[in-house]
Amino acid sequence: MEIKVLTINIWRYFDWDKRKEKLISLLKKQDSDIVFLQEAAYDDRLKEKYKNQVHELNEALNYKDFVFEKECEMKKWHK
Numbered sequence: 001m002e003i004k005v006l007t008i009n010i011w012r013y014f015d016w017d018k019r020k021e022k023l024i025s026l027l028k029k030q031d032s033d034i035v036f037l038q039e040a041a042y043d044d045r046l047k048e049k050y051k052n053q054v055h056e057l058n059e060a061l062n063y064k065d066f067v068f069e070k071e072c073e074m075k076k077w078h079k
Contacts, residue, residue, distance in 0.1 A: 006032035012041040013050050024060045040068065 010023060027035060042052035054068035 003034065004030070004032045005034045005036070006030050007036040007038065009038040010040055010053065012039045013043075013046070013053075016050065016053070020056070024057065027057070027061055035063075042068065 006027070008023075008026075011019075037054065037057075040053045041050070042054075043050065052068055054066060058066050
């Protein structure tokens with residue numbers, strides 16, 4: 001049995017509105033069994049502008065199972 005794994009750095013919120021649809025298209029095309037996303041973000045301080053990226057992608061992709069775990073607080077760029 002083969003399993004297709006994809007890992008991709010989605011670069012946090014940088015140009016997210018421009019890149020989101022391209023990323024969704026790529027993920028659909030690749031049709032991977034497991035997808036790892038680096039630098040997927042959710043920053044509660046920016047919740048008026050941005051959603052949790054993992055949840056937002058899954059709204060379009062409908063993966064059966066998905067997990068988002070915050071690794072660290074980003075304090076360098078946001079006081």
